[in-house]
Amino acid sequence: MKNLAVFIDSKNGQISESSKRLLDLSSSWLVQNGLEGIYVYGFEEQSSDSFNSFSSIKQYIHITIPGLVNNNQVIAPLLEDIKQKEIDQFFYVKSLLVDSIAAFLAESLSIPLVSNVIKLAKVSDGYQLTKSIFSGKATLTTEINNNSFIAAFNKSFTFETTSQAGNLAISQAVIALGTDAQNKLIENYPLTGAIPLPDAAIVVGAGRGFNDPSNWGIVEDLAKELGAATACSKPVSDLNWRPHHEHVGQTGVKIAPKLYIACGISGAIQHLAGVNGSRKIVVINNDPEAPFFKHADYGIVGDVFDVLPRLLNKLKSH
């Protein structure tokens, strides 16, 4: 019997919601597939009770990163650790950092790495992984006849739980990634203040309908009142009205919030490709023919400069 490795994401020691769900999925998967235990890898220190509500975890391994994670040499110590642990399968929720580590593991261990997995099943001679493709417009189920694989989950993954036994006391370990002289960090520009777009539960998007960057105050005020992140269409970031990391769509960030409020955006198919995953969509546009209305749950035909201030007032009066 072999083990499962799960890479988790956390901020200030708090395991992210999607990583918690992944640990739940992993415990159930373990039981259903007769695997032995779970090694959890993360990038922050964790208190011993972080894993109280999850079963079958053998150890938490805190990976420290002294520099950048950008070549074989840097990741090699992790590979050594993993080789000793008899790990068959690796799960993580898609992130840039773990993508780069996972690609290294896939390449070094010659195992498949399947991205954007939303569902996982064991079949007689292998595994079936269903992945989201075309930015969520379709899914593809793919079969691999290899016992060992890496699954990079899309945040929207689903699974069936199996009831779990009690918790085990888990041990902790630390491993440090290597450094090299070739890659140097010059400066970090963390996203400050605002809520990061990919994680936001509510997103307010604004398009060319706002005419001028000086008109974004109402968008920001509304977003602030709602605890929402702000997004924009591609032309808006191309014109440098808004920063590029706010651009959503086919060629930008893909979002899947519970609520997306699109204001002054026409709803081009390339824009929709990045927001289709939203649970509910509100569209505010002064053109009743705007294509976005066909993809909206709630639509208001109106001028954003009239409607948004009124929505904000109403929110504030509650």
Next chain:
Amino acid sequence: MKILVCISVVPDTTSKITLDSTNTRINSEGITFIVGPYDDYALSRAIEIKEQTQAELVVLHVGSSDSDALIRKCLALGADRAVRIDTAALDSYQVAQEIIHYAKDQSFDLIMMGKESIDYNSGIVHALVAHGLSYNHFSPVMHLELDANKLILEIETDSGKSKVSTTLPAILGCQEPIAEWKIPSMRGIMTARTKEIAVISPIHSNFEQHIAAHVVETERLQKMISAEDAESLIDILKSENLI
């Protein structure tokens, strides 16, 4: 300097996705194919670097001869020659193995491609190739400046942006605003006709067998609220626990 740009060929972003009769593949009938938009950014920046440094610029594609017209377009934009590995692209691992196999003794200084293809959105081919070739790797790269033997890059990270420096050889996954998409000139189109597209046999190494595809239809309510009554939206959103 020798630069390789890897391009994916994908359905035009306005395509309506339908399935073929086997229900395992996207129906390609009636669909216009384009060079992956992110790959196009990578190619555009590579062309600028070529113009600046007289580098040799090679374009690589894993796919069938159906893609030759699009490869020709890359040549018209300014690539010197092209290589096509003659097999359908099936999964990231396979595509990466084909690229590694081709590039391993070609001593490219810089390999560029889009951060992801817009069909499968996996975004890991560049990372797989980087590890296979032991190159430095960064993605998504939003700015790239050449500084002697060093690259100064602006990259997106999970928590924001970073400016980093790296050395060649390196492989980069690119996204806007690394460069503006380019349009081929008449002269480019003429000279592209005589440029070489070398066809290479594949090594075949796919893991995944595609067994079923589904088109996802999200049903939207399409309820209209009159502008005079806009405030009622807030009550609706509250009652649905959306805010």
